[in-house]
Amino acid sequence: MEQGRIILTHDRLLLTLERLALSIAESSAGEKGICIIGIQEKGAFFSDQVVTRYQNLPQVIPFEYGKIDITFYRDDFRRRESPLKAYGTDMPFLVEGKKVILIDDVLYTGRTIHAAMAALLDFGRPASIELMCLVDRRFNRHFPIQADHVGITIDSVEEAYVKVHWDPKAKNHHVILYPGKV
Amino acid sequence: MSTSSSGTQLSTKHLLGIKYITTEDIIKICKMATEFKEVINRPIKKVPSLRDVTIANVFFENSTRTRVSFELAERRLSADIVNFSASSSSVNKGETLLDTVNNILAMKVDMVVMRHPAPGAHHFLAQHIDANIINAGDGTHEHPTQALLDAFSMMEKIGDLRGKNILIVGDVLHSRVALSNIYCLKKLGANVKVCGPPTLIPPFLKELGVEVEYDIKKALKWCHVANVLRIQLERQDIKYIPSIREYSQYFGINKKMVDDVNKDIIIMHPGPINRGVEISSDLADSGYSIILDQVENGVAVRMAVLYLLAAIK
Numbered sequence: 001m002e003q004g005r006i007i008l009t010h011d012r013l014l015l016t017l018e019r020l021a022l023s024i025a026e027s028s029a030g031e032k033g034i035c036i037i038g039i040q041e042k043g044a045f046f047s048d049q050v051v052t053r054y055q056n057l058p059q060v061i062p063f064e065y066g067k068i069d070i071t072f073y074r075d076d077f078r079r080r081e082s083p084l085k086a087y088g089t090d091m092p093f094l095v096e097g098k099k100v101i102l103i104d105d106v107l108y109t110g111r112t113i114h115a116a117m118a119a120l121l122d123f124g125r126p127a128s129i130e131l132m133c134l135v136d137r138r139f140n141r142h143f144p145i146q147a148d149h150v151g152i153t154i155d156s157v158e159e160a161y162v163k164v165h166w167d168p169k170a171k172n173h174h175v176i177l178y179p180g181k182v
Numbered sequence: 183m184s185t186s187s188s189g190t191q192l193s194t195k196h197l198l199g200i201k202y203i204t205t206e207d208i209i210k211i212c213k214m215a216t217e218f219k220e221v222i223n224r225p226i227k228k229v230p231s232l233r234d235v236t237i238a239n240v241f242f243e244n245s246t247r248t249r250v251s252f253e254l255a256e257r258r259l260s261a262d263i264v265n266f267s268a269s270s271s272s273v274n275k276g277e278t279l280l281d282t283v284n285n286i287l288a289m290k291v292d293m294v295v296m297r298h299p300a301p302g303a304h305h306f307l308a309q310h311i312d313a314n315i316i317n318a319g320d321g322t323h324e325h326p327t328q329a330l331l332d333a334f335s336m337m338e339k340i341g342d343l344r345g346k347n348i349l350i351v352g353d354v355l356h357s358r359v360a361l362s363n364i365y366c367l368k369k370l371g372a373n374v375k376v377c378g379p380p381t382l383i384p385p386f387l388k389e390l391g392v393e394v395e396y397d398i399k400k401a402l403k404w405c406h407v408a409n410v411l412r413i414q415l416e417r418q419d420i421k422y423i424p425s426i427r428e429y430s431q432y433f434g435i436n437k438k439m440v441d442d443v444n445k446d447i448i449i450m451h452p453g454p455i456n457r458g459v460e461i462s463s464d465l466a467d468s469g470y471s472i473i474l475d476q477v478e479n480g481v482a483v484r485m486a487v488l489y490l491l492a493a494i495k
Contacts, residue, residue, distance in 0.1 A: 072221065072229035072259075072489075082191035083493035086217040094225065122226040 004163070007135075008152055008175035016151045020132060021053035023149045024101055025060055027130060033062045035100045035126070039116050040069040040087035043104035045166045046134050049173075050103060064098075066091035073115040089119075096124030101149075105164045107133040110145035135162050135175060190214070195494050196315040197487055198304045199324035200365035208369060212334045214486035215479065222258060222481055232261035235492050238286045240296040241318070242268040242279075242303075247453055247477065248318050248328070252295050255484035261492075264291060279303060280310055287311055293492060296320075314491045322356050328452050329362035331483040333370060335476045336407050339448050344371035349401050351433060352411030352460050355382045355422070359452045360411060364390055377401040378433055381422040382413075398433050402440065407448040410435060410461050426459055436462035440470055448472055 008016065028034045036054070038047025044067045051065050071086040102116055113131060120126065132149035140158050154177065156162070161178045192207045200208070221229055237256050241249055249265075256263050266286065283294060293314040296304060301323035308315050319325040336343060348367050354360040354376045367374050368391055375393045376383060383394055395401040402408060413429060423429045440447050449461070449470045457463045466473060 069217070071217075072231045074231075077231050078234070078493060080493070083490055085190045086214065088217060089220055089224075118230065122224060122228070124225070 004176035004178040006174050007154060007162075007177045010167075010171070010173050013151075013173045013175065016134070017049050017053055020050050020134075020149055020151060021057060024050070024054050024132070025057050027148070028061055028063075028099060028101070031061055031099050033064070033098060035064045035066065035093065035095050035098050037065075037091070037095075037100060037102050037116075037120065038067045039102065039104040039112060040067050040071075040089070042106075042164065044087075046105040046164065047103035049166070050132070064093045066093065068116060068119050070112065070115040070119050073119045075111060075115065091123055094124040095120060095126040097127050098124075100126045100129045101132055102129055103132045105133065106135045106137065106162050107131070107145070107147050107150075108137045108140065108162075110141050110143035113145050114143050134164060137162065190490070192490050192494065195491065196304070196308050196317075197326050197491060198308060198315065198317050199320075200326045200329050200362045200369070201324065203326075205369045208330065208333065208366060211330055211483065211486045211490060212337060214490055215330075215334050215483045218258075218485040218489070219479065219482040221485070222478075228258050228260060230260045231489055232256070232259040232492055235259075235292045236262040236264065236290060237293045237295060237488070238264045238266060238283075238291045239318075240266045240283065240286065240294055240298075242296070242298045243319065245297055245318070247480075248297065248325075251477070251480040252316075252318060252327075252484050255481050255488055256295075258481065259485055259488055261293075261488070264289070279307065283307055283311060287313055293488065314494070316487060316491065319358055321358065322361075323358055324362045324365075325358040325452075326362050326366075327480070327484055327487060328359045329366040330487065331476060331480045332359075332363055332409060332450060332452070333366050334483050335450065335472055335479045336448065338475070338479070339472060340406060342371075343367065346372050346407070347405045348372045348374050349395075349405035349408045350374065350376045350411065351398065351401070351408055351435065352378050353382045353413045353422075354378055354387070354411070355384050356414040357411050359409075363409060364392055368392075375401060375404060379423050379429065398435065399439065399442075402435070402443050402447065405447060407450060408435065409450040409452070411452065412454065412456055412460060430459050434458075434460055434462065435465060437464040437468050437470070440465060440468075446470075450476060452476070 038044035067090045069087045069089045071084050130148040133147045134151035136147050136150045136153045138155055159180050161181050163176050165174050167173050193204050295316045295318050297318040299321050301321040303320050304315050304317045317326055350360050364374055375395050377395045377398055451473050
């Protein structure tokens with residue numbers, strides 16, 4: 001296996017999480033309420049981290065937090081070798097008329113986000129959707145989708161692969177860029 | 183990407199019967215059904231997964247609940263549907279099964295859900311056509327989706343079925359639900375016992391590892407779950423029982439009998455119910471019964487089967 005390169009260290013990642021939590025507070029100032037929704041499964045690990053920090057901020061506006069599974073909305077069904085595993089949706093609220101912050105760990109082709117927006121519309125008509133991602137891979141987008149809140153932006157070749165590691169003991173979170181698929 | 187493809191693929195392209203799928207397949211289908219159960223309880227109960235898939239529902243035998251359940255499952259997955267029943271088809275004009283289905287397939291159908299009075303009709307079809315085939319009942323042979331939804335409903339209530347005692351009561355001889363249930367429950371590690379009049383218990387059950395009990399009260403004491411079957415008078419060419427009244431007296435179950443056992447038994451029935459014959463109204467409508475859960479789970483399980491089979495082209 002080819003060696004990967006750490007592009008976000010643990011300490012730097014903690015700072016990024018703080019900044020992103022503040023970024024939600026800043027962009028939603030003046031709103032009556034917002035919905036924060038993580039995309040299953042890896043995006044939800046990231047959104048858990050952001051939401052924990054967001055709710056500890058002073059004077060946050062009321063929010064609802066959910067997790068959405070997009071397996072049944074993907075555009076590559078029957079185009080893969082085998083069906084994908086579903087991870088469960090936990091959305092005990094409607095997004096009708098509300099501002100939504102959609103969260104995923106890595107933004108690459110944009111197809112996951114496209115599917116997530118299709119899934120989200122089944123829970124009502126949101127007033128607006130903003131996208132947050134930890135890593136924005138600028139090249140090779142298949143859809144005209146951009147993130148509003150970004151942890152780190154990287155330029156990488158198509159073969160490269162980004163992996164976000166969440167340490168269960170919260171001692172060594174980090175993001176690695178591999179030159180090829182691991 | 184937010185998802186992985188580890189181990190969700192079924193070992194087969196068709197669902198011809200529970201006999202022909204693996205224990206892992208059953209577990210995969212039940213896990214996927216849990217996801218679809220969440221979907222069908224949403225405000226918008228529909229996902230776009232099968233939007234480029236066309237499914238033919240070919241019913242050579244009468245069916246209400248299975249056909250509606252399949253149709254709902256297909257619509258909830260956004261598939262295109264063609265409905266076809268024998269009474270309104272050219273089958274009555276002498277067309278063969280293969281010709282009928284080939285004509286439907288020529289219209290670019292990807293999957294066929296079929297009910298047929300002849301056991302094995304689906305195997306014959308699977309050898310000759312390219313589409314995914316799902317058995318919605320073949321004569322007295324198998325009814326795999328009913329067994330899957332029964333197992334799913336049991337697991338929802340009592341968890342892992344390994345070592346659990348499951349009783350099947352009634353017309354086992356003519357019941358495809360019983361045979362599929364036996365295969366499914368044995369694969370999941372449950373102990374299976376049947377109870378009914380000797381004339382309606384087939385002789386091959388021992389080979390399947392199934393015990394037979396003729397005393398319904400003893401059988402109820404033994405079991406965690408009792409799956410009650412209907413007496414299928416329409417399939418009986420000779421008299422297997424003296425009268426419905428006598429059957430009801432010896433093998434019918436009522437609420438008092440279950441109360442007397444003094445433990446939580448789960449009562450199931452694949453429908454349609456003959457109230458007052460195999461099961462009394464007070465029991466069918468009681469807290470012991472999960473008959474309506476079975477119907478709800480039927481849609482989720484069929485969605486899972488369709489979704490997982492459609493993924494294999």
